[in-house]
Amino acid sequence: MPLPAAALASSVLAASALSSDAGRPFRDHVVVRVHAASVREVQAALALTDDLWSHGAGIGTFDMRVAPAQRKALEAAGIRHEVLIPDLEARIDAEHARLSRPPEGGVADDAWFLDFKDLAAVNARLDAYVAANPALVQPVAVGTTFEGRTIRGIRISRAADPASAPAFLFNGCQHAREWATPMTVMYIADRLVEGAFSDPRLADLLQRSAVYLVPVVNADGYVHSWASTANRLWRKNRQPNADGSVGTDPNRNWGYGWGGVGASAVPGNDTYRGTAPFSSPEVAAMRDFYVARPQILASIDFHSYSQLLLWPWGWTGDPCPDDAAHRAVGLAMRDAIAAVSGRSYAPGPIYSTIYPASGGSVDWSYGDQGVLSYTIEVRDTGTYGFVMPPAEILPNARENLDAALAMMEATLDPAIVAPNGDLPSVLAAGQPTTVSIAVTPTTGAVIGASLRVRYAGESAFSAIPMSAGAGTFTASIPAAPCGRTVEYWFEVACSEGTVAYPSGAPAAVLAALAQERIVRFEDTFDAAGTPAWSVGAAGDNATAGLWVLVDPVGTAAQPEDDRTPAPGTRCWVTGQGVAGGAVGAADVDGGITTLVSPALDGSDLSAELVYWRWYSNSQGAAPNEDSMPVEWSSDGSTWSLLEDVTANAGAWVEVRRSLASFLPAPGAFRVRFRARDLGAGSVVEAGVDDVRVERTGCQHAPADINRDGRIDGSDLGLLLGAWGSGGLPAADVNGDGTVNGSDLGLLLGAWTA
Numbered sequence: 001m002p003l004p005a006a007a008l009a010s011s012v013l014a015a016s017a018l019s020s021d022a023g024r025p026f027r028d029h030v031v032v033r034v035h036a037a038s039v040r041e042v043q044a045a046l047a048l049t050d051d052l053w054s055h056g057a058g059i060g061t062f063d064m065r066v067a068p069a070q071r072k073a074l075e076a077a078g079i080r081h082e083v084l085i086p087d088l089e090a091r092i093d094a095e096h097a098r099l100s101r102p103p104e105g106g107v108a109d110d111a112w113f114l115d116f117k118d119l120a121a122v123n124a125r126l127d128a129y130v131a132a133n134p135a136l137v138q139p140v141a142v143g144t145t146f147e148g149r150t151i152r153g154i155r156i157s158r159a160a161d162p163a164s165a166p167a168f169l170f171n172g173c174q175h176a177r178e179w180a181t182p183m184t185v186m187y188i189a190d191r192l193v194e195g196a197f198s199d200p201r202l203a204d205l206l207q208r209s210a211v212y213l214v215p216v217v218n219a220d221g222y223v224h225s226w227a228s229t230a231n232r233l234w235r236k237n238r239q240p241n242a243d244g245s246v247g248t249d250p251n252r253n254w255g256y257g258w259g260g261v262g263a264s265a266v267p268g269n270d271t272y273r274g275t276a277p278f279s280s281p282e283v284a285a286m287r288d289f290y291v292a293r294p295q296i297l298a299s300i301d302f303h304s305y306s307q308l309l310l311w312p313w314g315w316t317g318d319p320c321p322d323d324a325a326h327r328a329v330g331l332a333m334r335d336a337i338a339a340v341s342g343r344s345y346a347p348g349p350i351y352s353t354i355y356p357a358s359g360g361s362v363d364w365s366y367g368d369q370g371v372l373s374y375t376i377e378v379r380d381t382g383t384y385g386f387v388m389p390p391a392e393i394l395p396n397a398r399e400n401l402d403a404a405l406a407m408m409e410a411t412l413d414p415a416i417v418a419p420n421g422d423l424p425s426v427l428a429a430g431q432p433t434t435v436s437i438a439v440t441p442t443t444g445a446v447i448g449a450s451l452r453v454r455y456a457g458e459s460a461f462s463a464i465p466m467s468a469g470a471g472t473f474t475a476s477i478p479a480a481p482c483g484r485t486v487e488y489w490f491e492v493a494c495s496e497g498t499v500a501y502p503s504g505a506p507a508a509v510l511a512a513l514a515q516e517r518i519v520r521f522e523d524t525f526d527a528a529g530t531p532a533w534s535v536g537a538a539g540d541n542a543t544a545g546l547w548v549l550v551d552p553v554g555t556a557a558q559p560e561d562d563r564t565p566a567p568g569t570r571c572w573v574t575g576q577g578v579a580g581g582a583v584g585a586a587d588v589d590g591g592i593t594t595l596v597s598p599a600l601d602g603s604d605l606s607a608e609l610v611y612w613r614w615y616s617n618s619q620g621a622a623p624n625e626d627s628m629p630v631e632w633s634s635d636g637s638t639w640s641l642l643e644d645v646t647a648n649a650g651a652w653v654e655v656r657r658s659l660a661s662f663l664p665a666p667g668a669f670r671v672r673f674r675a676r677d678l679g680a681g682s683v684v685e686a687g688v689d690d691v692r693v694e695r696t697g698c699q700h701a702p703a704d705i706n707r708d709g710r711i712d713g714s715d716l717g718l719l720l721g722a723w724g725s726g727g728l729p730a731a732d733v734n735g736d737g738t739v740n741g742s743d744l745g746l747l748l749g750a751w752t753a
Helices: 004-017 039-046 067-076 088-099 110-114 119-132 179-197 202-207 217-226 281-291 323-341 362-365 390-410 713-721 739-753
Strands: 030-036 060-066 082-087 138-142 150-157 167-171 210-214 294-302 307-311 348-349 371-380 416-417 426-428 433-441 446-455 461-466 468-469 473-477 485-494 497-501 510-523 545-552 571-574 594-595 607-616 628-633 640-645 651-659 670-676 684-695
Touching: 030 039, 030 067, 039 060, 039 446, 060 067, 110 179, 110 390, 119 138, 119 150, 119 217, 119 651, 138 210, 138 281, 138 628, 150 179, 150 281, 167 179, 167 390, 179 210, 179 371, 179 390, 202 210, 202 348, 202 390, 217 485, 281 362, 294 362, 294 390, 307 323, 307 362, 323 348, 323 371, 323 390, 323 433, 323 497, 362 371, 371 390, 416 485, 433 446, 433 485, 446 473, 461 473, 473 485, 545 594, 607 628, 607 640, 607 670, 713 739
Parallel strands: 167 210, 167 294, 294 371, 307 348, 426 510
Antiparallel strands: 030 060, 030 082, 138 150, 150 210, 307 371, 416 433, 433 473, 446 461, 446 485, 468 473, 485 497, 485 510, 510 684, 545 571, 571 684, 594 670, 607 651, 607 684, 628 640, 628 670
16 A cells, blocks of 8 residues: 655655765656646655656646655556656766867857857857957846856847847746756857848848847856756756755746745745745846836747747736737747747647746736747757757757747737637628737837728728727628638738738738538527437446536536536536535446437538537546547447547537548437546546537529529529530529520529519
8 A cells, every 4th residue: 555645755755865976966866757647646746756847747747857766656656657767867977978078169150059058158159249240249237146147148139229129038047957048049149140141031130129138047056057066957046045945946036926826935945936026136137137128029038848839827827918919929939940840839828838837037027018928948848858968959949049030020010910719711601700800019009900801703802990999909701692702801000000910911811701500400408398318328337427417516527617608508417516516526436327319310411410528537546447438329229439538628628520421321320428437536527518410501592503692694604504414413403404494494583583
């Protein structure tokens, strides 16, 4: 039987201390990726490490360093894990040996980037940039660290007045062990210096802006991580704490949302937030640097590792006011990285994409200074972690250079124009469609906006004024008949010029096809008299949490609301809880419960089966046993799998399946949803709502031969061209197999009508 988490922690830490050498603190340590299936497993795993490598830990996967005894305890606790780095000390030893003879190169020489550089080498290269290009590059002193080192940087610009030009800030190494980040910032500096007069793209950007680069914010911690007898994996600054521990986490010490979730009040913790906002001298210096330069438009705070592209907020799960602008620019940065290397960087707000983190630089620079702010977590996703091999330095830096350039180009426009949500590619035929854009001013003042619309094939766009409110502009795409394609784009007038969306309009435009929604079956579970669903099937043996049609009472695992927009309230869920009840109070227990549909209309194989499902599974000892199979049957006795839901979404998810992808022939069919509790210690909850069979298309009048929603001369021409044959079925208006005078008479009558 596993020891309690507290007992495990105390015994393991004692064993860990005995196994360490004075000069080789990570001897026999490994980095593991934990697959935690419950809150208990998360807590037990975290008790077995003092060095979490991932940005946060929760149910799912996270990386951490463990000593030999800690790993044995992890195995004894039955917590599933895999080894990412089997001999961490050997990797660090090899790094120290290699760096004892670092290669050097000229100011514009990639050889400098063939291995990592300590603070002295970084500062020497900054000096070399200034000495070689004094008109282009100016030195910057940000402030002083706790141990008295100068936080150094440079400004690069070709602008007539660099001190007042729109500006960008790129900084690295708030966390000392993240050696990839100073190299990334230095590479951006290197390319800007080298290409300022020879590369048209870089020359244009530097003519219009100033770029500030601060490679090492946490200079004391960085120097400490380089000392062969110190801690290569040191994260914080080197400021002493009252309890005798050392260090504040700089990226938990900024003053916007300081002291909230995702930061520790314990001085010895790696995410210690400090005694007060800006109590770290390095963070206070960076704050003052920002405040003295209100012309900074956007910034990137580089970190490692995980390949993430993040924006505010970190302190709350609510979207920031300029989330649409952050997302639009962030996606452009993601695409720029992919175009260089094919690497995938996951974009999103900090809180929901990785973990809650209060007191971060990105939240403060955006929330306090209005700067469009990003964190990029550079390579990789765990194979190397913080101990990146030198062969990765240049590929990593090159892809992130292009991300930085994409951000600069997007924010040097007078405004950032971005969709508010998804813009339509399909319109409801015969109905106007409201569209909305978010407009975030950058270098200009916004005067107004218009939606420009035309039908495909027409020569001119019609301008529709947009109504403004709270940073958004709204208008309606006019109603279009079924089958018509509508092309549209947005134009925003600013004091410094116009900005179009999509970029490049009107040469590049958006398009949407007007279609009808043809419903064969629909059940939102809110109306009386709909066909009955049934609960129960052969093999069902659940002892609790059977399917029930209710207005659900929410828990951490079960939805509080159905999926149907108001006034909808009811859906099928596995067991009805009570207000304030525990997460497992009404979940599926002891086996399987099945929900079976009535007969559904499958006569049109071009239609889709659409349903919304909820599945939550906090698994115990059997991580892969529990799932929710969704199946179909044409006879009610033989069932085939549509999907086996294993992802622990804990949210409503829409699923669409073409009938032609599973039905062998037109005909009635049924679907069923099976929620299963097969593993020990599981909390399984499922839900189903808004089931329908539908297709999008046009129910055309028979005489509308070209299916454009109109009966006119175009249809007459097609009919005459097909006269005497059945080669164009649509021209056979009466369906007798031949195109002749009868069809002509029907068309002319419809045209007149």
